[in-house]
Amino acid sequence: MTKRTLRIALLLCDTPVSRLPFTRLSSANVISYLPFLRTLGIIYKVWLHTALASYPDKAIASNTELIIDAFDVVDRMEYPPNEKLIAGARDGYDAIMMTGAKYSAYDNTSWLKELIDFIHSVATTPETQHVKIVGICFGHQVVAMALGGTCVKGDNGWEIGVYGNEVTSEGRYWWCGDVGGQGKEEKHRDHVPTLPPDFHLLLKTERYPIHSMVKYHPSSTPSQPLAQILTIQGHPEYTPTIVSHMVDARSASGLFDVPTTTEARRRLGGKDGTGGEGFNRVGWAIWRMLLQDLPLHPVPSTNGHATDDVAMDVEYVSGDVEAGPSRVTDYIADQSRWSVIDKVLDRRGPWTDEVFLGGQQTKDVLRTKAKILVIGAGGLGCEILQNLALTGFNDIFVIDMDTIDISNLNRQFLFRETDVGKSKALVAAEFVMTRVPGVKVTPYHGKIQDHPPSFYMQFDIIIAGLDSISARRWINATLVQMVDEENPDSLKPLIDGGTEGFKGQARVILPTISSCYECSIDMLTPPTVFPICTIANTPRLPEHCIEWASVLEWPKVFKDKKLDTDDPEHIEWLYQQASTRAAEFNIEGVTWSLTQGVVKNIIPAIASTNAIIAASCCNEAFKLATTCAPSLNNYMMYTGNDSVYTFTFEHERRPECPVCGGENITAQVEKEWTLERLVEWLSARQDLQISRPSLAHATGLPLFFQAPPQLYEKTRPNLDKLVSELLPNGSQIVVTDPGLPFSLTVEIKYE
Structure with missing residues (x-):
């Protein structure tokens, strides 16, 4: 127990x-x-x-x-x-x-x-x-x-x-x-x-x-x-x-x-x-x-409650005989529900790790000691939480900043229509604890960036089921920076899962040992990038007009108000501004749905893909916690477009990785390059995955800043200047971007 x-x-x-x-x-x-x-x-x-x-x-x-x-x-x-x-x-x-x-x-x-x-x-x-x-x-x-x-x-x-x-x-x-x-x-x-x-x-x-x-x-x-x-x-x-x-x-x-x-x-x-x-x-x-567990959020009862004159569904006894234990207590005490999993943990197999002990000690690690964090309670996170609870993990934490939307209900099965508008993390935790007695799920509603490294230090394993590249980059960088070579407990395995339509991937990241998330950033689908000068001066596509409305016009009009891409009123405002902009330049094709798609970067989600990737992530967590089998080394890809196909390989560390590598990025710059050309070159690099880079001297003096609007206007004239006029050969610049959880140091070399 x-x-x-x-x-x-x-x-x-x-x-x-x-x-x-x-x-x-x-x-x-x-x-x-x-x-x-x-x-x-x-x-x-x-x-x-x-x-x-x-x-x-x-x-x-x-x-x-x-x-x-x-x-x-x-x-x-x-x-x-x-x-x-x-x-x-x-x-x-x-x-x-x-x-x-x-x-x-x-x-x-x-x-x-x-x-x-x-x-x-x-x-x-x-x-x-x-x-x-x-x-x-x-x-x-x-x-x-x-x-x-x-x-x-x-x-x-x-x-x-x-x-x-x-x-x-x-x-x-x-x-x-x-x-x-x-x-x-x-x-x-x-x-x-x-x-x-x-x-x-x-x-x-x-x-x-x-x-x-x-x-x-x-x-x-x-x-x-x-x-x-x-x-x-x-x-x-x-x-x-x-x-x-x-x-x-x-x-x-x-x-x-x-x-x-x-x-x-x-x-x-x-x-x-x-x-x-x-x-x-x-x-x-x-x-x-x-000893009773009360739900984290009350659900109003439609039938009231028992009074002195209403018999409860409990078998009462008299005298000194104790009333029978509840069905929940029986369920928690019944260890036979783990009989299938125990077959794996009680004995060695052909693929068992050498360090595997087996028996009650291993089962205790899984069910009483292992503390696991799930980041994200969406389509992938719901599957992961379910699998962990039914696998035997009893101390689970989940963090998510989102609330439940009606569109989530077709695949995020821990939620109901009555939950719309509530915190995903809180509702998911309550649902799992209700369905699987004995499991403790601790929810956090908020951003992962709001927690210090000490928060993540308490966990044994972290599983990321995120749909945000910037959030994945942040948690990856945080876990790498936490590693202290003199403290083995500071190394926290990160299991990263991601899906996009019929495609998905699962990987095991051992910070500072295996390749990190940043090492494979160039494998991501290239982001759609529009040069700032194009959307500001010479738009040619409806997407240019939409980007102009969201990137330039919104901050100009609403200086202290952040754009909420989930707010229909915000999308409507962008649509109206983009339509006006398109009419000025005789551009057709700006629609409300296109506006929403451009600013939200909508990616299709399929329940079966989530289930497969979540199963892989939880399988790796189970193996890491029990050492019953070797863990994934270190990357698994899945596609289900025409048939079911998986491929596993070892992704190698990248020496120039800005997170776990030790080398700076070098920019081979032609002498006729303007600063605008350098910005475009940085935006186009697959291994950086940035869309709105801001540049500064190593001393902090601005070269070109995308935001706030005042700095953009002040530094925009530098875009037309030659890089050689602004920077000597061998100098270093600092690059930041909204999607980067860290700053990049780039060395300038002239050809």
Whole structure:
């Protein structure tokens, strides 16, 4: 079973009573004297660990790691950072838990107002509704105050010690059957008089009716209840010793009168002297909720949710018998689903690498240790995510900056019509985790360029399923620059996949060892390049007019507004400008569809090609992670136009590669060349793949800049000058381009 890490943000709302020095503690009585450790964080940590250790499902208990971060919300007003609460956050929190306190939830204090606002925000903001909330005693009351309920001082006096509970029909599911005889330590007088909106009652006591309640996640259904918020008025984390010292302190201060103190001491140990079942069945109920995975984005339920009078699709049992494990738990625990893959990993074969170990150690690497990043969640990325999850990778990250468009739905099968407009990465991650229980997919919505090298250093393998040449060049250059010869872990294999119609390729790049992406840039289809002087002065084709509108006119009119090629209004503006330009020069053929095709460089996408290339990429990832077979060395080409054809070869490193090579590019310039001719020569080079190069002296002084418009106008006269007038023989220039993630150094040599 995959090791699972559960992270809890513990909001400390009080400091327990302390009257004995820490030196009196020993390992034998540490639980009994936990209040003297002067921190609720220790008490809750021991409680949760103890309850987990006795959890009925031993497989879950032994494969769950608990991490608790404590925040002082009273004196320091500390809270979990927002970036650790949003969907897809690295090392983000799975749950928030609030402790008990000596305060009243209806107090008019600044720290309490902030706490209530914080809980309300986390519970109601879609981006954080996957974070579960647990309220204990005072936390139970704060939840009510934050979500439309109230908290008042009780008229029936204090509840102190162990009290039994009356269970509702829904409570039997969450509290492990009949809990009428179950008790836990109590210490409160304030209570929640009525259920807040959308909450369901689970437990009640004789004195106070709302003792435990649940609020379901928007994606919850009667057949699969998902708890977003679970609260309890009691103190399952307390032992009789803890409560006894608290009673002594409250009695000495005069807060408890003699009858209250006497009744409290009588009830301290419960029926058997252990203080109830806070460390057993009550603790298990909390764990049952914590172990649920909530969707990253809620899906509104059309049928509402189960109430006390609606039977859930769960087989309830009574007495001390634990309710049966869920189908999801069964599925995750069932290792037979990997039986076919295990045949490859359990034994050596004729093509097995010498370093292959096989057996459980190799399977653990694949299913518990390997961390893999998928760049792109489009046509290729959807196939890759599916394959990785079904192959056994359990810790997957995906990053994509795009949102879902209606045109994606014919091949990007992780998306539905209701997802249009949502983040591809977030929706894809949620879909895969729903369909393949046990797999964790962490999504990031944004550009790969927004993350520093340290972000990519955490991964074992990176798979690029990108449709952008500039993005592929960037990640390739970044991974090459990350390599430190003294640190083998800094070398991150890059598996690059790409498709165009019926053609595709997959390759394995070992930065600084094998050829990199830049080494093969000349194999790409040449970009359509129009000389800047042609589109500015003498257009002859409809494409010239469209390029003029997008490259020159748009920046001139909209100085601070970036062109969005996916915005129909932007395309319409370009079309109108290009049509006017074409009419001036008697050029025909400018259409709306041609305008869109030119500015977006539309490439046809075919689902079958995506499936084949994705399968190859994931196969290579599987081989790299397990060493069960030699990896691809290093390039595979596929064509499916007339028949299915593949060809594998080793692409060699290019010595003058600007990324992994050590030589500069040399330009053999004829003396009659103008600077414009040099710009055209650079644009036409297949091994550079640039379309709008800007040139500068090695000192940084501009020679010719394509943008911004002010610099273009200032440096444009240099285009008509001879290169020999501007640069001496042997001088170096720096070339930049929007499609380059780096700058090029070019040495000028005159023939």
